[in-house]
Amino acid sequence: MDVTRSSSSTPDRGSIAPVSLASVERFDHDVDVVVVGFGCAGAAAALEAATAGADVVVLERLSAPGGSSAQSGGEIYLGGGTPVQKACGFEDSADDMYAYLHAALGPHVDERKLRLYCDESVQHFEWLRQHGISFQESMYDAPTWVPPTTDGLMWLGENAWPYDTLARPAPRGHRPPTGDYGGWLLMEKLVAAVGAAGGRTHPDSRATALVVDEASRVVGVAARQFGQEVCYRARKGVILTTGGFVDNEEMLGAHAPVLLGHGKVSDGGDDGSGIRMACALGAATRRMSAVQAALIAPPSLVYRGMLVNALGQRFINEDGYPGVYSQRALLHEPAPWWVIIDQEGFEAVAVAEAPGLQPQHVAETAAELGEELGLPPGALQNTVTIYNRHAAEGEDPYFHKNAKWLRELEGPLAAVDPRILGVSAATKTGIAGFTLGGLHTTVDGAVLHVSGQPIPGLYAAGRATSGIHGEGYVSGTSLGDGTFFGRRAGRAAALPASR
Structure with a gap:
């Protein structure tokens, strides 16, 4: 169907200015709820809205759903006593889960969101299983980014100092049954569930602006499909699930410059467009400087050896969640950073977990290796x-590294350079990352205006928002936060528009 809006209402391709309802002569599609973005948050929002009886369309800028969620490890942070935890012999509670995440995701977590997320975690686990996402009842028992096995449970720093002193340790990384990266399987199941519930997908559809009525209520979305302008009416609400802004250099420079020059963990589409469209209506943002960093080195090398900074000094216990030492390195330690390992430790990793990996520097003694690396003498x-x-x-x-991973390092010693390993991630710094800050929302996904009041008709979830995170991060909390609060946004948006 041809677009029949007046020329004055047609935004240029770089504009995010809202379109007034009065200037729209005709809508091409008339539905209850429009979800913008089809990653895990968009899938959960669309699924819940459709289940509640709403007529739902999901706009996806790419040719197929998935987004950054499909490229992720696939682990979802769940706890409080899930069946998988119990089957693996672990007791857990919502309070222990909250205590760990409050520390690990802090400082400055969203305490209300976090409390709700922990209290309803077991119920969220069951919701995921109900929609086809299964978890094998077995445990991967070593620190890592992504297990190479199909085990359904993994540690994410809960058993490492100082967190093991703050709460009873229990593994909470729940993974779909596939080795290595499993985000594709998670999204495959969610996309199928959305379709089964009646939700429709419009791929190759890039949202360009929000449509607002005379009362400043969001009532639709303007989009581009194959170079043509298309307009959607949303009778009940619009839900933004467009991801973060790590791919937008201008926004990074303004809000999170610490990631400038480093690699990006995304599908290439985390350009902040949803955040910008909402801000054009006066939406408030939160924690826009918060980021997550990943040091590009096999964690199994790190915990078997040691991590040192440009001064040749250790600075953290190497057996914790890899994101913790990565964040510490990026934000507080002089670069470059080196993984120091002996032959026994290196061969154990290279053969079993990183075949073909070669150390960049080798020497018989620590003194010789330090000199080769250009570290301060001695x-x-x-x-x-x-x-x-x-x-x-x-x-x-x-640094309180667990005795399980303590072992004397014997020469010859090797140094692994994350900068070399990071070339494939489009960075030569050894660091890749993504943003955590975004739109300020309620626990039901309503986007807040800078005045503190909800913007009528506008909701958001996932990395387009500032979710449960403060200034820290743990794997699985993006997929967990996105699906959990995506569900709540979907239910809220499906309610009558008069609400």
Whole structure:
């Protein structure tokens, strides 16, 4: 159907200015709820809205659903005593889950959202299973980004210092039954569930602006499909699930410059467009400087050895969630960073977990290796000597690395350079990351105006929002936050528009 809006209402391709309802002569599509973006948050929102009886259309800028969610590891952070946890022999509670996440995602978490997320985690687990997402009742028992196995449960730092002193440790990373990256399987199941519930998908549809009536209520979306302008009426609400803004260099420079020059963890479409469209209506944002970083080195190398900064010094316990030491390196430690490992530790990883990996620097002693790396004279030798003495005593008093992973490092020693490993991630810094900040929303996904009041008809979920996170991150909390609060946004948007 041809678009029949007046020329004055047609935004240019770079504009995010809202379109007035009065200037729209005709809508091409008339539905209850329009969801913009088809990652995990969009899928959950569309599924719940359709289940509630709403007529739902999901706009996806790419040719197929999935987004960054489909390229993720696939783990979802769930706890409080799920059947998988119990089957693997772990007791857990919502309070222990909350205590860990409050510390790990902090400081400055959204306490109301986090409390709700933890209290309803078991119910959310069952919702996921109801829609075809299964979890094998087995455990992967080592720190990692993504397990190479089909195990359904993994540690995400809960058993590492200092978090093991704050709450009873329990693994909460729940994974779909596929080795390595499993986000594709998660999205495959959610997309199928949306279709089964009656939700429709319009791919190759890039939202360009929100349509508002005279009372400043969001009543639709303007979009482009194959170069043509198309307009959607949303009788009940619009839900923005467009992702973060790591792919927008201008927004990074303005809000999160710490990631400038580093690699990007995204599908290439996290351009902040949904955030910008909402801000054009006066939407408030929160924690826009918050980011997550990933040091590009196999965690199995890191916890078997040590991580040092440009001064040759250790700075953290290497057995924790990899994002914690990555964040610490990026924000607080001088670069470059090096993984120091001995032959026994390296061969154990290279053969089993990273075939073909080669160290960039090898020397018989720590002193020689430090000199080859250009570290301050004697620094690495001193670090290794102290580490080995403590390892022999079975205790790491400086950084509290678990004794399970403490072992004296014996020459020859190797140094692995994350900058070399990071070339494939379009960075030579050894770091890749994404943004955590976004639109300020209620627990039901209503987007708040800078005045503090909800913008009528507008909802958001996922990385387009500032969710449960403060300044920290744990794997699985994006997929968990996105699906959990996407569900709530979908239900809220499906209510009568007069609400």
